[in-house]
Amino acid sequence: MDDITLPKAVENFIAATNAHDASALAAVFGDEATVRDDGTTYAGEAEIREWSQVHLINPKIVITPTSFAGDRLVASGDGEFPGGPLPFAFVFGIKDDQVTDLAIDPV
Structure with a gap:
């Protein structure tokens, strides 16, 4: 990640997730953000928290970021799930250093 320059909102997303x-x-x-993951769209604070x-x-x-171009972060995701680590693409909409929309897909 040292060589990858990320917008502040993306940095914050990664830091909060990893912590x-x-x-x-x-x-x-x-406030009006949406997340699309696994074919489901989550809207608003309560759904995004869940x-x-x-x-x-x-x-x-x-x-673990591997590349960032435009609004698309490609990263390895690992954790307590079978088959990891797995590559994912995170496509961010950002306004005023906050994520307004996020789409996550396997790469």
């Missing part, structure tokens, strides 16, 4: 800090992760997202707890915090996900 397994639900409150810090919730603070990364704007998604982050189930998909990032509980399985103790650690994100």
